[in-house]
Each structure stands twice: as structure tokens, then as C-alpha cells.
Amino acid sequence: MSKINSESDWTLEIKPVSGWFNFHLKDVWRYRDLLFMFVRRDFVSVYKQTILGPFWFFLQPILTTITFTIVFGNIARIPTDGIPPILFYMSGIVCWGYFADCLTRTSSTFIANANIFGKVYFPRLVSPLSNIISLLMKFGIQMLLLIGFLIYFKLNGSEVNPNIYILLTPYLILLMAGLGLGFGIIVSSLTTKYRDLAFLVGFGVQLLMYATPVIYPLSAAPEKYRWIILANPMTAIIDTFRFAYLGAGTFNPGNLIYSSVFMLIVMAIGIVIFNRVEKTFMDTV
Amino acid sequence: MSEVIRVDGLSKLYRLGLVGSRTIAEDLNRLWARFTGKEDPYLKIGETNNRIVKGKTEFVWALNDINFQVNHGERFGIIGKNGAGKSTLLKILSRVASPTKGSVKVKGRVASLLEVGTGFHPELTGRDNIFLNGSILGMTQTEIKGKFDSIVDFSGVERYIDTPVKRYSSGMYVRLAFAVAAHLEPEILIVDEVLAVGDAEFQKKCLGKMHDVSENEGRTVLFVSHNLQAIKNLCQKTIILNNGELFASGATEETLNSYNELVRDIKIDSNTEVNNILNRRGNGNIRFSGIYVIDSLGKKRFQYELGESIRIKISYEVFKEMKGIRIIVALLSGLSRECLTVANFELTNKRIYPGSKGEIEVEFPDIYIKPGEYPLYFELIDSEFNSYSKDVLDDLTAPLVIKGGVNVRNTDFHPDIPSGFFAIPSRILVNEVMTHSVLNESA
Numbered sequence: 001m002s003k004i005n006s007e008s009d010w011t012l013e014i015k016p017v018s019g020w021f022n023f024h025l026k027d028v029w030r031y032r033d034l035l036f037m038f039v040r041r042d043f044v045s046v047y048k049q050t051i052l053g054p055f056w057f058f059l060q061p062i063l064t065t066i067t068f069t070i071v072f073g074n075i076a077r078i079p080t081d082g083i084p085p086i087l088f089y090m091s092g093i094v095c096w097g098y099f100a101d102c103l104t105r106t107s108s109t110f111i112a113n114a115n116i117f118g119k120v121y122f123p124r125l126v127s128p129l130s131n132i133i134s135l136l137m138k139f140g141i142q143m144l145l146l147i148g149f150l151i152y153f154k155l156n157g158s159e160v161n162p163n164i165y166i167l168l169t170p171y172l173i174l175l176m177a178g179l180g181l182g183f184g185i186i187v188s189s190l191t192t193k194y195r196d197l198a199f200l201v202g203f204g205v206q207l208l209m210y211a212t213p214v215i216y217p218l219s220a221a222p223e224k225y226r227w228i229i230l231a232n233p234m235t236a237i238i239d240t241f242r243f244a245y246l247g248a249g250t251f252n253p254g255n256l257i258y259s260s261v262f263m264l265i266v267m268a269i270g271i272v273i274f275n276r277v278e279k280t281f282m283d284t285v
Numbered sequence: 286m287s288e289v290i291r292v293d294g295l296s297k298l299y300r301l302g303l304v305g306s307r308t309i310a311e312d313l314n315r316l317w318a319r320f321t322g323k324e325d326p327y328l329k330i331g332e333t334n335n336r337i338v339k340g341k342t343e344f345v346w347a348l349n350d351i352n353f354q355v356n357h358g359e360r361f362g363i364i365g366k367n368g369a370g371k372s373t374l375l376k377i378l379s380r381v382a383s384p385t386k387g388s389v390k391v392k393g394r395v396a397s398l399l400e401v402g403t404g405f406h407p408e409l410t411g412r413d414n415i416f417l418n419g420s421i422l423g424m425t426q427t428e429i430k431g432k433f434d435s436i437v438d439f440s441g442v443e444r445y446i447d448t449p450v451k452r453y454s455s456g457m458y459v460r461l462a463f464a465v466a467a468h469l470e471p472e473i474l475i476v477d478e479v480l481a482v483g484d485a486e487f488q489k490k491c492l493g494k495m496h497d498v499s500e501n502e503g504r505t506v507l508f509v510s511h512n513l514q515a516i517k518n519l520c521q522k523t524i525i526l527n528n529g530e531l532f533a534s535g536a537t538e539e540t541l542n543s544y545n546e547l548v549r550d551i552k553i554d555s556n557t558e559v560n561n562i563l564n565r566r567g568n569g570n571i572r573f574s575g576i577y578v579i580d581s582l583g584k585k586r587f588q589y590e591l592g593e594s595i596r597i598k599i600s601y602e603v604f605k606e607m608k609g610i611r612i613i614v615a616l617l618s619g620l621s622r623e624c625l626t627v628a629n630f631e632l633t634n635k636r637i638y639p640g641s642k643g644e645i646e647v648e649f650p651d652i653y654i655k656p657g658e659y660p661l662y663f664e665l666i667d668s669e670f671n672s673y674s675k676d677v678l679d680d681l682t683a684p685l686v687i688k689g690g691v692n693v694r695n696t697d698f699h700p701d702i703p704s705g706f707f708a709i710p711s712r713i714l715v716n717e718v719m720t721h722s723v724l725n726e727s728a
Contacts, residue, residue, distance in 0.1 A: 010291075014380060014389040034420040041417055045408040048449075119403040120421055121380035279383040282376065283299065 038130030092214035102180025107187035161247025182266030189277040233262040290355040294387035362520030393472025407451035440464035567676035590690035609668025
């Protein structure tokens with residue numbers, strides 16, 4: 001090991017934070033095992049010491065669907081494009097739920113992990129990435145539930161027409177995950193300095209749901225406000241999802257492309273800010 | 286020996302107070318400065334970081350222009366008082382925090398045990414946590430699988446390996462955590478005070494492991510501790526940080542000596558006004574007004590040879606009525622600060638009234654202790670040892686330096702053999718040598 005000291009021999013140089021564009025994406029790849037371990041940890045530990053265990057995954061959307069069906073369907077009488085209300089609400093809830101979970105979980109990355117982050121180095125991006133992957137499990141289980149209901153209603157002769165667009169599902173998931181992650185890490189980066197945002201996220205997500213066609217079809221939205229709803233990148237995703245599985249509503253490729261571009265921009269901004277903050281946050285959090 | 290770590294002009298600025306490092310207004314200010322090509326306006330006003338003295342600004346340099354190199358396979362100690370910047374330095378080295386100025390260059394993989402058991406999840410079993418913790422520390426699944434048995438072995442908690450770690454005793458928890466960390470096999474291992482936890486046996490095991498890791502496997506170990514004995518035993522080189530600055534660096538023996546000077550904060554010499562000394566304990570009922578170390582001829586000095594007499598001249602003032610006065614003078618160990626010997630005299634047992642003054646001289650005749658440096662401890666207290674009327678001065682005196690002199694080789698304090706602090710009189714009562722002819726034996 002008596003190599004001659006040449007400057008190029010150094011494997012790592014630690015310098016003051018400079019530049020906005022060194023992402024350590026290579027590092028993230030090197031730590032993929034850690035990503036896997038985090039996901040596994042989430043799987044194993046989420047419902048430890050609960051009586052119902054993974055049944056909570058079913059219970060949540062079912063109870064919400066029933067509530068929505070009663071409140072919005074039976075009391076407020078919001079139309080559902082001729083689809084059985086249960087399917088209509090559940091499809092919206094499952095999608096929105098995944099996005100909202102991604103957003104809220106990743107938005108607390110720095111604060112929730114301050115303890116670990118302060119002790120060892122690993123690419124911080126691993127943490128939010130593991131969140132959106134482990135949330136996928138919940139989403140998957142809820143999808144099964146939805147498909148179960150779908151088959152039941154289909155067999156009973158309801159007007160639902162699943163079609164070839166179902167193949168878009170992975171892409172839709174990618175979009176939701178990307179949006180959730182992008183917004184989430186922007187918020188998490190900013191909350192290290194301005195804690196106010198943490199409060200905003202909780203009810204902001206709730207409010208945002210009403211600007212997304214979760215409890216109403218896009219066609220029922222008044223013309224005056226429709227642009228707001230269309231400007232929401234989640235709109236096209238949920239719309240396409242419903243169109244693919246239930247055959248209701250519209251499929252508008254333009255809107256979906258809009259959502260995709262939106263997702264890419266949010267992700268890019270998110271990663272830039274996140275990488276910037278990950279180096280200084282120990283001093284501020 | 287090749288360099289594996291080079292620290293160059295490393296500095297870290299922190300801001301004190303309630304808020305984080307910046308407000309929006311400052312952020313904008315900073316952004317503007319950068320935009321117009323000026324220097325960051327907040328970098329200029331940093332102060333030296335001394336936690337005792339109140340500063341003028343809220344910015345402090347937790348580290349200020351630190352330079353040092355660590356060579357391959359070296360065991361490198363870092364010491365300093367609380368708030369000296371040790372942890373900040375380690376955080377930068379382990380990439381948890383980033384520096385404000387300067388750079389660190391590193392060769393090879395760095396693993397830091399800033400705290401063992403980072404990321405342990407209480408609900409997961411020991412087995413799962415080995416994998417989780419291992420990955421957090423940067424091992425791959427295959428690596429962990431390969432070392433799994435030896436990790437379990439080292440930890441000695443095999444029986445509990447499939448039990449959630451929340452059911453572990455805290456000792457078992459630490460053992461498992463350290464076992465994972467000990468199997469990291471990084472080129473550079475950073476260890477921060479992990480020894481403060483486990484029991485004595487475990488501490489020994491850890492120190493041994495660190496020694497092995499560098500001696501047999503050629504790894505570099507950076508070790509931070511307040512345990513000077515451990516540093517002395519383990520590290521070949523040591524640096525001292527003080528108020529964010531590099532105070533000393535070099536071979537451990539030498540730096541430890543200057544550390545002793547440092548922890549005493551204020552040195553007294555013949556010109557020091559005892560009244561100005563800040564770190565004294567007590568309530569002001571009685572106060573030292575002068576302390577001088579003098580030899581038998583009355584000359585002020587701190588260096589003595591074996592067999593000389595040391596006198597300490599002390600004057601005091603009384604500010605509140607108290608019952609009697611006692612003087613306590615103690616010699617402390619330079620390494621552990623333990624009290625080695627005490628001179629404890631009752632000066633009076635009568636009631637003493639405010640305004641009284643006194644002067645005393647204490648003598649340690651024929652001093653005969655192991656050559657070295659001995660901090661002194663002074664205390665004035667009333668006859669009944671009531672802690673509410675006393676004045677204590679410690680950690681502040683210049684060390685009393687005892688030198689062996691020319692004859693040290695003939696004494697119990699021969700420098701080449703282990704020796705205690707004191708030589709209690711001892712003599713040989715029986716000394717018979719059965720002589721044996723060399724010729725007989727070979728026959």
C-alpha cells in the first residue's frame with residue numbers, strides 16, 4: 001500500500017456545498033440494497049401489534065367508499081357518469097390515496113429521519129424512494145379489492161367496460177408516484193427551514209382532493225371552474241384510470257401528456273432542491 | 286506510509302440562537318451577494334468558538350482552519366473539551382454535514398460509528414436489523430450474508446436473534462449494533478465515544494477490535510474520546526481541538542501533555558490574580574485571594590526534583606460569617622483527574638466574621654512521587670464541611686512538574702520499568718539465593 005501520492009488517487013473530496021446539479025444518482029444506485037431494506041422494514045413493521053394487521057389496507061378504502069357513497073351519492077346526489085357509485089368512488093379513492101400518501105410521507109423525510117441522517121451518510125434520496133415503493137403495496141392490495149368489486153358488478157350486469165387502456169396502469173402509477181415524490185421532496189426540503197409547510201401539507205392535500213375529480217366526474221364540473229380542475233395534473237391521471245377500468249368519462253391524450261410534463265418538471269425541481277438541502281439540513285433542522 | 290486523509294483549511298460556521306442557520310431575509314441578502322459577485326456577507330463575522338464567554342455576534346466558527354493528515358493504517362486520536370469541534374469534524378468526515386470552507390480528501394471507504402445502532406427498528410428481529418443496519422452503514426446484501434454468522438458470534442446474542450430488538454436489554458442492543466459495525470471493513474473507521482456505553486469487558490473488546498483492525502488489517506482508525514487513557518493506549522498520533530481550532534498535533538505522548546495544560550483553562554503563575562479567575566466554585570462566603578507555589582527558599586516556581594520540598598502559600602478573605610475554616614490542597618492525576626493525595630487542615634474552629642483575612646503556608650516535604658505533571662486542587666470550607674460556605678479552585682493551576690533529576694535511575698521511579706505514583710516504604714526481609722553450579726546442570 002505504499003503507493004505514491006498522486007492527486008488523482010483520492011476517492012472522495014468533501015467540499016463546501018456548491019453548484020445545484022451534483023445529484024449522486026450513482027450513489028443512489030450503489031445503495032439499492034438499502035432501498036430494498038427500507039421497503040422491507042416498512043412492510044414488516046407497519047402493522048406490527050395491530051389486531052387487524054393488513055386488513056387495514058382493505059378497511060380504509062371500503063369505509064371511505066361507503067361514506068362517500070352515502071354523503072356525495074345519496075345525499076348530495078352528485079352524478080357518477082352512470083357508473084355504480086361504489087366503483088366510481090373507490091377507483092378515485094384508491095388513486096388519490098396513493099398520490100396523497102406518497103406526498104405526505106415523503107414530505108416529512110428530513111424531519112422524520114433527522115435522527116438517522118445525523119449519524120451516517122447515505123444518499124438521502126433513498127429514503128423518499130423507499131416510501132413510494134412501500135406504499136405501492138398498499139396500492140396493490142387496494143387495486144385487488146377494486147378489481148374484485150369490478151368483477152362482481154360486471155357479473156351483475158352493470159354498465160362497466162374495462163378496456164385495452166388498462167395497459168396504461170403502470171404508466172399511471174409512475175405518474176402518481178412521480179408527482180407525489182416530486183411535491184413531497186420539495187416540501188420536505190423547505191420544511192427543514194420553514195416548518196409552517198408541514199402544517200400546510202396535511203390539509204392542503206385534503207383541499208386538493210376537491211380540485212380533482214375524485215368525488216365527481218369531470219363532466220359534472222361547472223364550465224367556469226373546469227380550467228382549475230384541468231390544470232391539476234392528477235385530473236388526467238384519475239380520468240384515464242376510470243376510463244380504462246370502468247369505461248366512463250373521457251380519455252384525452254393531451255391532458256395526460258400535460259400531466260407527464262408536469263411530473264417531470266416537479267421531479268426535476270424536487271431533486272435539485274432536495275440534493276441541495278441534504279447537504280446543509282443538519283445545520284438547520 | 287501513504288496519506289489516506291488530508292484535511293485542508295477546514296472551517297465550519299454555525300449560527301447560534303433559536304432559528305436555523307438563515308432567515309428568508311438573509312437568504313435573499315446572500316443570494317444578492319452571490320449574484321453581484323461579492324463575498325458571502327455572513328462569512329466574515331465569525332468568532333472563535335468559546336462556549337464560556339459570551340460573544341458579540343451570533344455566528345461562531347465551530348471549526349476554524351483545521352489542517353492535518355492521517356496516514357494509512359494509523360490509529361489517530363482526536364481530543365478536546367466539550368464544544369471544541371470534535372463532533373463537527375467527524376460529521377464532516379462522515380459526510381453528514383458539509384464544511385463552510387476548505388476541503389477534506391479521503392482515500393477509500395469511510396464508515397463512521399458516530400452512534401452504534403443507527404436505524405435499528407425496534408419491531409424488527411435481530412436478524413432483520415443486522416441486514417437493515419448493515420445496509421445503512423453501506424454494506425451490500427451479499428456482504429452481510431457472508432459475514433452474518435461472524436456478526437452473530439461477535440455479538441453473543443444468538444439466542445435472541447429472531448426476537449424483535451425492542452425486547453433486548455440495552456446491553457444486548459449495543460452488542461449487536463457494535464457487532465454489525467465492527468464487520469464493516471472500511472478502509473477508514475471513525476469511532477466516536479461508543480465506548481461510553483457497554484460494560485468494562487465489552488469496552489475492552491471494542492478497543493481490542495479497533496487495535497486489531499488497524500494492526501492486522503491495515504485499516505485507519507479515527508478515534509474520539511474523553512478517555513485519555515484509552516487514547517494513550519490506542520492511538521499513535523493525536524490532535525487536540527480547542528474552541529474550533531487545532532491546538533496541537535503530533536505523537537500522542539506529547540499532545541496529551543499539552544492537553545493537560547489546556548484543560549486547566551487558566552494557568553496561574555506568580556503574576557496571576559486569583560480574584561480574576563472565573564471558573565471557581567463556591568458561594569463567596571470565603572475566597573482565595575492569593576495562591577503561590579514556592580520552594581523552601583521562598584522562590585516561586587513550579588518545577589521540582591525528587592526529594593525537594595514544595596510549599597504553597599495561600600491567602601484568603603472572609604465575606605460572611607462562618608464557623609471555622611478548613612484548607613484542602615490536593616494533588617490530582619494528570620490523566621484521570623483523580624485525587625492522589627490530600628492535605629486537609631483545620632485552620633480554626635472558631636466563628637469567623639466578615640472582613641477577616643488569613644495567610645497560610647502548606648508544605649509537602651521531601652516530595653517523592655512519580656515524575657510527571659500534577660494539577661493542584663484548592664478548597665476552603667468551614668469546619669463542618671458545609672458545602673454552602675466554600676471556595677473551590679480546581680483545574681486551573683499550572684501543573685506541579687516533578688522531575689526525576691539525575692538519580693532517578695536508582696529510585697523506584699526508574700523510567701524503564703512500570704512504577705506507581707508513590708513509593709510506599711518497602712524493604713526486603715529475606716533474600717536467599719540458592720546458587721547452582723552451571724557445570725552440574727549440564728551434566
